[in-house]
Amino acid sequence: xxxxxxxxxxxxxxxxxxxxxxxxxxxxxxxxxxxxxxxxxxxxxxxxxxxxxxxxxxxxxxxxxxxxxxxxxxxxxxxxxxxxxxxxxxxxxxxxxxxxxxxxxxxxxxxxxxxxxxxxxxxxxxxxxxxxxxxxxxxxxxxxxxxxxxxxxxxxxxxxxxxxxxxxxxxxxxxxxxxxxx
Numbered sequence: 001x002x003x004x005x006x007x008x009x010x011x012x013x014x015x016x017x018x019x020x021x022x023x024x025x026x027x028x029x030x031x032x033x034x035x036x037x038x039x040x041x042x043x044x045x046x047x048x049x050x051x052x053x054x055x056x057x058x059x060x061x062x063x064x065x066x067x068x069x070x071x072x073x074x075x076x077x078x079x080x081x082x083x084x085x086x087x088x089x090x091x092x093x094x095x096x097x098x099x100x101x102x103x104x105x106x107x108x109x110x111x112x113x114x115x116x117x118x119x120x121x122x123x124x125x126x127x128x129x130x131x132x133x134x135x136x137x138x139x140x141x142x143x144x145x146x147x148x149x150x151x152x153x154x155x156x157x158x159x160x161x162x163x164x165x166x167x168x169x170x171x172x173x174x175x176x177x178x179x180x181x182x
Contacts, residue, residue: 008120009127016128020104021135028096032089038082047075094139101136102152105129106159113167 044054056073112125133156141149 005120009124012121012124013127013131016108016125017131017135020101020108020128020132024097024100024104024135027100028093031093032086034086037086037089044073044075050075091143094143098136098140101132101139102156105132105134105136106156106163108132109160110163113163114170 047054052075054073054075106129109126109129112122112129116122116125137152137156144152
């Protein structure tokens with residue numbers, strides 16, 4: 001493989017991942033922001049009225065020395081409702097990304113494997129498809145249990161292995177056809 005094809009393949013890989021990630025981001029927007037769910041509450045009364053737990057600031061000295069109260073404190077509002085709402089919104093957003101990025105990655109791999117005879121384009125697209133799969137799986141990985149992770153991984157593995165067999169048989173068919181012509 002010459003260096004030009006390698007550079008072109010790497011460029012296609014990077015741009016394929018960028019197009020996929022930013023396309024999905026354009027489709028679904030940015031993920032939920034913590035501050036949209038959990039406000040910065042600065043008074044004890046507002047904190048407890050909203051169901052949070054107020055914690056007073058205190059200075060703890062060296063062992064055996066009493067704590068010295070300091071002015072102020074903070075609200076642990078996410079102790080109750082807002083953290084759960086934020087986590088739920090994150091989970092929904094991650095699933096949307098996953099259900100677009102994973103099949104898109106497999107489609108891009110298939111296009112790269114089957115649609116392009118030019119090695120730099122085909123391999124660049126295939127690596128880009130792998131990048132999209134990583135992006136999709138990575139988005140939902142924190143929210144999935146082990147069984148779902150196993151099933152997702154198994155299905156992806158089966159699809160990619162089947163694609164590899166199909167692509168290799170197709171290429172072998174064309175190689176045999178070309179040899180018969182000579």
